[in-house]
Amino acid sequence: MLVSPDFPNVTRFTVAISKEDVLNWIKTYAQVIAENEAFLTDLDAQIGDADHGANMNRGFKAVLTKLPAQEDKDISTILKTVGMTLLSTVGGAGGPLYSTIFLELGKTLADKEEIDLADWANALEAAEKGVQNRGKAVPGDKTMVDALEPAVAALKEALAQNLSFDEALQKSAVAAHEGMLATIPLVARKGRASYLGERSAGHQDPGATSTYFLIDTAAKTWAKQNTHK
Amino acid sequence: MLVSPDFPNVTRFTVAISKEDVLNWIKTYAQVIAENEAFLTDLDAQIGDADHGANMNRGFKAVLTKLPAQEDKDISTILKTVGMTLLSTVGGAGGPLYSTIFLELGKTLADKEEIDLADWANALEAAEKGVQNRGKAVPGDKTMVDALEPAVAALKEALAQNLSFDEALQKSAVAAHEGMLATIPLVARKGRASYLGERSAGHQDPGATSTYFLIDTAAKTWAKQNTHK
């Protein structure tokens, strides 16, 4: 237990995310995607073209075959490899966007042996910016940004409030979940659902859903069962 | 009541079929076909191509539009006109075959002002021969011949037995009906149903069915409610 240099009055655990954690997150997410393929596709069938589940699953299956050869690489390289693999296997809108997430995470976390909460918040913020740059969507457009942006905001707030590691991740997952649900009433302004105009309202965005799973899987696989401040 | 010259010991009514009777028969048959279009088509769907009802109905609708201009022509001309109209409107196997029936009836009944039972039997026999010549089907091949042939045989037998006009027609209708039902177990050897081989067994032949209607309609529209010998 150390005294945080930034918040000198507060003690906190230096709970960090190891390379194994990162690998575990990615593998678990691949499993979550596989289990939810039909669900994501159903969502996409309603306001898109019924492929988001298959696209993501194809991509993360490919990632799983790539991972074994990456296990002795560093976190950044692993994340970039995931990004490149998604880029060449997912296709559609999801491909470049999820690829961007992992490439940006990899870029931001260059040379890190371990990631702390602040690193993670920074990296996820960079990923969010990357997605917004690539896709030109802003919050409220009914896209994955609507899950990503609140997750980043919640993480940063948790950092400011000096919440525990687990709590911070949990908050970001809850925020992503709320962001995902908040896409339901929205009229899409970006992506394929935007072709529907008003008819896109009343449906949950598939990309926001898979992004919520991503954040939620991080919270779950990285949880240290440590609720101390 | 006259003494028949052929059967001198027996008295019989000279119950004859007039031109009006013939017209009435054709018009009523057109109605029967219209009412049974779906039924005939259903039968054809099972062992053919689902068009026998539509084909016959198209043909007899055309006949109905031709008839008014024919009402002052003689029986033979009327029947030939029906035959020619069917030829150019029915198509399929049914077209040439039903056309043949009416053309043969017309040929056989040339110059007749009225038709008696013997005339009718002769004419129908000629029609049956015509159908067999054109289609090369013999009884038992699961075609309209299976209704036509017993109808002709029954008529001739009734004549020999000196049955009443109504009874004779009734017998031919019953025979046609039995012939029609007898097609059910048969394996088709002619027409489209023959492509099915063994699978054609168990289904009633659509052409035999429409032919039974033809014979039955004659019996019904021509009946004189006269059961005397």
Place this chain on the structure above:
Amino acid sequence: MKKLINKPEDVVLEELQGIELAHPDLVKVHYDPNFIYRADAPVKGKVAIVSGGGSGHEPMHGGYVGKGMLDAACPGAVFTSPTPDQVLEATKTVDGGAGVLHIVKNYTGDIMNFEMAADLARGEGIEVEAVVVNDDVAVEDSLYTAGRRGVGLTVLMEKIVGAAAEEGRSLKECADLARKVNSQGRSMGMALTSCTVPHVGKPTFDLPEDEMEIGIGIHGEPGRTRMKIQPADKITELLLKPIVEDLPFKAGDEVLLFVNSMGGTPLIELYIVYRKAFKLLEEMGIKVVRNLIGPYITSLEMAGASITLLKMDEELKKLWDAPVLTPGMRWGI
């Protein structure tokens, strides 16, 4: 019934009007009796090729009228052979003095109606020959039945004999060639779904979601057997084997492989079937030297496919490659 039609009874008429408006450079349409004929008919001195049959098989036959293929096509009602007056008028219209060849699919109705028309045309002094196509191996052949149906091979025959007529061959030569094509070609089809005849308004047959019909006819006539749906590779085998064994096609043979959609099956699936058929033939030492892949002889919107094999030689290859300019088949021009 889900169709882009107006009244069922107007389907054929309105289709003909569409063809007339779409291809005035290639074909003309005659109404009542209905037939489609080459815009430049009659072609003096050329044998005229006339075919026809029920509608619902588009582009066959109307789509094959034009230079290098048919001179006229007589469309009957949907799935109903045309009437003799249609065939007679078409025959008279396109006769260029060198005689007329009727290409007739082996259905009782087609045979009878074309025969009557041929008799009438001969009575008017036109030389007419008829050749019957009967390539469907799904049907057991016998002297005592109506024999085999004419299916996919019809398209190939119309192209090849059309080229021969264009080349200036005589009526007898064209008829002999057609008979040669018929003797060297075999087909078989299958259906995943039924078609719906417009005036009937409901599917001709019920096919459960997990079943298919092997040996289907092009009018939705039931086939050889009904069975559980199989993978495309297995289905391809089920179609190809009886075809190959029937002729039989042998190692060393050169063939045209025609993979046809029944209407509702899209091209992406046809290529999957083509791939397997090609490989199976390769394994048997049979060489695919020409091919045709697409919806060329359909059964309305029926999902399914058929395979046709035609044994090729130098003559047939040359005639197949010859230019053709019709609404439904075009190359070299």
Place this chain on the structure above:
Amino acid sequence: MKKLINKPEDVVLEELQGIELAHPDLVKVHYDPNFIYRADAPVKGKVAIVSGGGSGHEPMHGGYVGKGMLDAACPGAVFTSPTPDQVLEATKTVDGGAGVLHIVKNYTGDIMNFEMAADLARGEGIEVEAVVVNDDVAVEDSLYTAGRRGVGLTVLMEKIVGAAAEEGRSLKECADLARKVNSQGRSMGMALTSCTVPHVGKPTFDLPEDEMEIGIGIHGEPGRTRMKIQPADKITELLLKPIVEDLPFKAGDEVLLFVNSMGGTPLIELYIVYRKAFKLLEEMGIKVVRNLIGPYITSLEMAGASITLLKMDEELKKLWDAPVLTPGMRWGI
């Protein structure tokens, strides 16, 4: 799911194998990353035209690779845009030194993947321009949305720009021409039934037996409105009117009228729609000078149709008529 396929995940691969076996004279197929390219690529000194998109729209795009049309096509998974590595490799393979034009349909995924590939290709010293097709008037256009979808006009653009490249025009000229085509063409489609994406195994949407979807996308995306099925003439009006009003097309205009099947709708119905569209245009004083009728940009086995109108001038007519030799479109050769 009633399809002639083996495993859903093998559909695209096996289709490509089929194309490769079927058309070795016209195209070659590269696997992993997947793309189809002209057998004679790269054509030295010619601008190369590359397109691509999700599979399931056959013959688009792979069927349009060949002389006078595309140099390469990149097929994604079914209804999923291709990945940048496919587009990059295709671009490098067909670049003949005169630059490469990407024809991209306006979908977020297509745009992003093609953009990334273009950036990478430029990084490797290849001159790349991209033109986006967005002709679907069913979609409300706005600066704040993804804009309109690219649909039927893509086929016409690929033909016309392909001819221009064949003629020797520069990359800039080809790109300008593509933008001109885009600015002069509009489309709209409708569906009678849903398509079934192979890996999903069930229809993308439910459409009751008596309803249709107007303004459908080519991936089974819902359209503008759902309504009771209407007669073909009425449906034709519902599609044509928004198209004509959008550009707007005016009396005196010459147009190419393209009536397309979504896959499951047979040709006989397309001619009925063509007939009505032609007549409606005639009434408006708009003259149909060219046409295309058939399944050219499909959505798997979806039943339905789309109409595309392209305003023509002498340049476009000449380029449209220019020879083309691809598996899916062929004339003049």
